[in-house]
Amino acid sequence: MSEIIQIINARLVEGDSLISRSLWVDSVAGIFVYSPDPALVVSTIDLQGRILSPGFIDLQINGAYGFDFSEDASEDAGGISYQDRYSETRRKLIKTGTTSFLPTMTSQHAERYHQNLPFLGPSKSRNPFEGTESLGAHCEGPFFAHNRMGVHLPEAIQSSGPSSEPELVIKTYGASNLFNETISPPTNPQEQLEIPGTIPSHVRMITMAPERPGALTTITQLSNKGIVMSIGHMAATYPEAAAGIKAGAKMITHLYNQMNPHHHREPGPLGIISGATDIKPDNETKILQGPEEGDSISHRPARPYFGIIADGHHVHPASIRLAHLTHPEGLVLVTDALMLLGGEDGTVDWLTRRLTKKGIKVMLEGTDIIAGSCVTIPQCINNFRKWTGGSIPGVLQAVTSRPASILGMENVKGSLRDGADADFVVISEEDVAGQSVSELVIDQVWKFGVKVFDRGLE
Amino acid sequence: MSEIIQIINARLVEGDSLISRSLWVDSVAGIFVYSPDPALVVSTIDLQGRILSPGFIDLQINGAYGFDFSEDASEDAGGISYQDRYSETRRKLIKTGTTSFLPTMTSQHAERYHQNLPFLGPSKSRNPFEGTESLGAHCEGPFFAHNRMGVHLPEAIQSSGPSSEPELVIKTYGASNLFNETISPPTNPQEQLEIPGTIPSHVRMITMAPERPGALTTITQLSNKGIVMSIGHMAATYPEAAAGIKAGAKMITHLYNQMNPHHHREPGPLGIISGATDIKPDNETKILQGPEEGDSISHRPARPYFGIIADGHHVHPASIRLAHLTHPEGLVLVTDALMLLGGEDGTVDWLTRRLTKKGIKVMLEGTDIIAGSCVTIPQCINNFRKWTGGSIPGVLQAVTSRPASILGMENVKGSLRDGADADFVVISEEDVAGQSVSELVIDQVWKFGVKVFDRGLE
Numbered sequence: 001m002s003e004i005i006q007i008i009n010a011r012l013v014e015g016d017s018l019i020s021r022s023l024w025v026d027s028v029a030g031i032f033v034y035s036p037d038p039a040l041v042v043s044t045i046d047l048q049g050r051i052l053s054p055g056f057i058d059l060q061i062n063g064a065y066g067f068d069f070s071e072d073a074s075e076d077a078g079g080i081s082y083q084d085r086y087s088e089t090r091r092k093l094i095k096t097g098t099t100s101f102l103p104t105m106t107s108q109h110a111e112r113y114h115q116n117l118p119f120l121g122p123s124k125s126r127n128p129f130e131g132t133e134s135l136g137a138h139c140e141g142p143f144f145a146h147n148r149m150g151v152h153l154p155e156a157i158q159s160s161g162p163s164s165e166p167e168l169v170i171k172t173y174g175a176s177n178l179f180n181e182t183i184s185p186p187t188n189p190q191e192q193l194e195i196p197g198t199i200p201s202h203v204r205m206i207t208m209a210p211e212r213p214g215a216l217t218t219i220t221q222l223s224n225k226g227i228v229m230s231i232g233h234m235a236a237t238y239p240e241a242a243a244g245i246k247a248g249a250k251m252i253t254h255l256y257n258q259m260n261p262h263h264h265r266e267p268g269p270l271g272i273i274s275g276a277t278d279i280k281p282d283n284e285t286k287i288l289q290g291p292e293e294g295d296s297i298s299h300r301p302a303r304p305y306f307g308i309i310a311d312g313h314h315v316h317p318a319s320i321r322l323a324h325l326t327h328p329e330g331l332v333l334v335t336d337a338l339m340l341l342g343g344e345d346g347t348v349d350w351l352t353r354r355l356t357k358k359g360i361k362v363m364l365e366g367t368d369i370i371a372g373s374c375v376t377i378p379q380c381i382n383n384f385r386k387w388t389g390g391s392i393p394g395v396l397q398a399v400t401s402r403p404a405s406i407l408g409m410e411n412v413k414g415s416l417r418d419g420a421d422a423d424f425v426v427i428s429e430e431d432v433a434g435q436s437v438s439e440l441v442i443d444q445v446w447k448f449g450v451k452v453f454d455r456g457l458e
Numbered sequence: 459m460s461e462i463i464q465i466i467n468a469r470l471v472e473g474d475s476l477i478s479r480s481l482w483v484d485s486v487a488g489i490f491v492y493s494p495d496p497a498l499v500v501s502t503i504d505l506q507g508r509i510l511s512p513g514f515i516d517l518q519i520n521g522a523y524g525f526d527f528s529e530d531a532s533e534d535a536g537g538i539s540y541q542d543r544y545s546e547t548r549r550k551l552i553k554t555g556t557t558s559f560l561p562t563m564t565s566q567h568a569e570r571y572h573q574n575l576p577f578l579g580p581s582k583s584r585n586p587f588e589g590t591e592s593l594g595a596h597c598e599g600p601f602f603a604h605n606r607m608g609v610h611l612p613e614a615i616q617s618s619g620p621s622s623e624p625e626l627v628i629k630t631y632g633a634s635n636l637f638n639e640t641i642s643p644p645t646n647p648q649e650q651l652e653i654p655g656t657i658p659s660h661v662r663m664i665t666m667a668p669e670r671p672g673a674l675t676t677i678t679q680l681s682n683k684g685i686v687m688s689i690g691h692m693a694a695t696y697p698e699a700a701a702g703i704k705a706g707a708k709m710i711t712h713l714y715n716q717m718n719p720h721h722h723r724e725p726g727p728l729g730i731i732s733g734a735t736d737i738k739p740d741n742e743t744k745i746l747q748g749p750e751e752g753d754s755i756s757h758r759p760a761r762p763y764f765g766i767i768a769d770g771h772h773v774h775p776a777s778i779r780l781a782h783l784t785h786p787e788g789l790v791l792v793t794d795a796l797m798l799l800g801g802e803d804g805t806v807d808w809l810t811r812r813l814t815k816k817g818i819k820v821m822l823e824g825t826d827i828i829a830g831s832c833v834t835i836p837q838c839i840n841n842f843r844k845w846t847g848g849s850i851p852g853v854l855q856a857v858t859s860r861p862a863s864i865l866g867m868e869n870v871k872g873s874l875r876d877g878a879d880a881d882f883v884v885i886s887e888e889d890v891a892g893q894s895v896s897e898l899v900i901d902q903v904w905k906f907g908v909k910v911f912d913r914g915l916e
Contacts, residue, residue: 238774238776256722257722261719261720261721261722262719262720262728262777262780263719264714264715264719264772264773264774264777265772265773265774265777266774267774267776267777267780270720270780271774271776271777271779271780272776273780274776274779274780274783275776275779314722314723315722315723316696316722316723316724316725316729318696318725318729318730318732318733319720319722319723319725319729321729321732321733321784322720322725322728322729322731322732322780322784325732325783325784325785326779326780326783326784327783
């Protein structure tokens with residue numbers, strides 16, 4: 001049986017525009033409906049001109065509120081199980097407007113993946129009160145360049161060795177965490193690994209360095225099986241990064257951070273957001289992906305999506321503008337948040353290491369090595385708007401429709417379309433003294449057609 | 459008495475489009491006329507669908523065909539005076555389609571400026587057969603960062619000292635080379651220098667590093683007097699480069715070359731093409747120039763023009779795409795050509811040093827220090843089209859209307875508008891085997907309404 005809620009006087013985020021029209025939510029099925037039976041409408045909500053956006057999707061978040069997705073899932077902490085700590089974190093996080101995420105594991109040994117990933121896979125439940133929904137885990141590492149590991153565990157990265165052959169990668173994460181069918185290793189090791197199964201299991205996204213031996217084969221094989229491959233924590237040159245995109249990677253993990261800087265004659269990974277080609281400076285032009293050979297570069301250059309950490313610390317605002325202006329349709333805001341999100345300034349234990357938080361900065365204790373952030377998606381949105389001057393709907397695409405497209409879920413998530421999951425946020429604009437750009441504030445969060453957060457009621 | 463030539467069946471470059479319509483040229487006055495007296499039409503030329511573009515303007519060219527604008531103007535070479543060598547070079551250069559230029563002097567001692575600049579000032583003559591017209595000299599140096607001098611004479615840069623105070627700068631170039639009225643130095647040295655005169659004399663553009671003491675004052679004072687100030691050969695950080703733009707500089711000299719590389723937390727001069735602000739990463743945003751304080755950054759960010767050397771050696775094509783996509787309206791193609799333009803491979807004397815040319819590369823002999831280029835504007839156009847996939851009229855703006863705007867001459871040069879100087883080129887598109895983008899080939903060059911080059915007649 002359906003129960004329809006009509007929402008009136010909302011400004012809906014549709015593409016680049018804010019459109020004033022009504023919207024109907026089926027709060028039992030948890031989806032948007034466009035032509036409901038009027039007899040089923042049980043209530044009407046007047047949003048008084050506020051903005052209604054699809055719920056936010058965070059493709060890269062390592063933890064929050066004192067919990068880290070990579071911590072030992074076999075141990076209780078303070079008498080509370082990993083499962084319960086994870087659930088509690090999700091229920092807190094959804095209040096920031098992040099209705100879906102990819103819980104992200106930093107570089108770990110194989111055992112930790114085998115232990116934790118089954119908890120972090122896609123949430124099966126459509127219970128709106130379970131907090132932020134997992135769309136699958138993001139494995140960030142351990143197949144990284146050894147000089148671009150950031151604060152990831154060096155032992156985990158070093159023990160992954162120099163290679164990223166498919167067999168090793170699958171063994172590290174565990175085949176059943178990757179695919180819904182088990183695989184049998186080839187009897188002849190020279191033989192190309194045949195991976196059965198087409199539906200990803202617990203893992204939805206993997207970040208790896210494309211220049212390691214075997215990485216391109218792995219990127220091709222896993223992306224063909226539906227896992228989103230992203231290149232990052234890499235020492236890749238421009239052609240090596242471009243080869244990763246050609247092989248099937250869709251994205252660059254936190255552009256600028258943990259990769260070669262741009263040089264005008266060796267543009268590095270930044271260069272490929274302008275179009276990944278194997279242009280040689282001495283005039284030979286050939287497009288790697290997209291257009292047929294012979295097409296002009298302007299037709300369909302291969303330009304990857306890229307994550308940006310807009311916390312005001314990882315990347316300078318002018319560099320964010322540069323990337324945004326170069327490839328506006330590619331930019332995705334991610335928090336890269338750690339357990340210190342929502343915490344106080346100070347130093348805390350974090351896995352086998354210690355982190356110091358000071359304002360927006362999180363560093364490895366006693367060093368100036370930047371760790372992940374402690375910001376929320378709304379903070380990233382507000383920073384990004386202030387720094388780029390983008391329109392509200394334009395900015396919101398970077399946390400809604402665009403991450404959904406990367407995951408191939410554009411009909412279900414990050415959208416207000418008929419039949420999509422009714423995950424959405426109600427946003428007020430508030431003026432801030434001395435600031436020309438308004439701040440967006442999350443008033444309400446709805447999950448599967450049910451209101452789960454209301455600022456006025458907290 | 460007017461003599462009107464009617465041009466039919468041309469595709470005219472107008473903004474971003476190619477427009478098929480007729481055009482009339484007054485070959486006596488040397489200008490375009492839009493509604494001529496039909497009785498005055500003396501001939502009609504059918505261009506059979508070829509492209510008609512305004513003549514090219516090169517803002518940075520150091521010499522060509524064995525001649526360097528900075529060589530000693532008091533000495534004959536091979537029995538030929540500097541004036542005659544200069545004239546000969548201009549008559550050769552115009553065949554490449556460059557109907558106007560800023561002959562560019564590299565860093566020299568004061569005496570050399572005093573000696574040479576009077577030759578290099580704006581051509582007074584409207585005689586179409588004198589070759590490429592000077593719109594005034596470009597003084598590239600000597601007020602540079604001492605670690606960003608490239609192949610410029612170290613002695614000249616070092617002798618300029620660490621400062622760029624207005625008095626020193628004016629004395630170095632010579633006041634009469636800068637202004638049409640002489641100036642009297644202030645009797646009290648603490649007093650702000652008052653520069654009389656509003657019409658630039660021989661010097662039209664100056665490149666200097668903005669971070670040197672006194673440079674910002676000089677940039678403001680000289681740009682207020684009509685001299686185009688460009689920042690370059692600098693060690694400037696992002697805020698120092700932004701301050702140069704705020705002070706009045708309109709342009710960045712050969713973006714990427716001889717400046718700090720981009721870093722994501724210290725974006726350097728590349729960062730300012732995305733909008734020059736004094737944003738601090740900890741969230742304070744203030745626009746330096748353009749919008750009133752309190753305006754959103756999107757309204758009128760201060761974005762400078764920038765030169766690009768598209769020879770395939772100075773800058774990687776992906777870096778050119780990055781700059782082009784970030785600020786398409788800012789990009790100007792310059793050759794930065796040296797006397798080796800038009801020369802054979804090998805090593806030659808160049809001022810007090812020696813240069814080696816090998817294909818498109820010109821280096822200081824025995825080093826890998828890149829010197830200026832040996833390409834023509836048409837080569838730069840063809841490279842740029844191939845690498846960015848831009849439309850033909852879009853690309854041509856980078857060598858016509860845009861450099862004219864920088865010089866404040868958009869009604870006179872780089873335009874086909876009524877009353878503008880009838881400097882134009884007729885261009886054929888030629889297919890090249892194995893290449894998807896056609897090559898543009900210069901068929902004819904017209905100066906002041908008179909055909910001065912015809913490929914079919916050479």
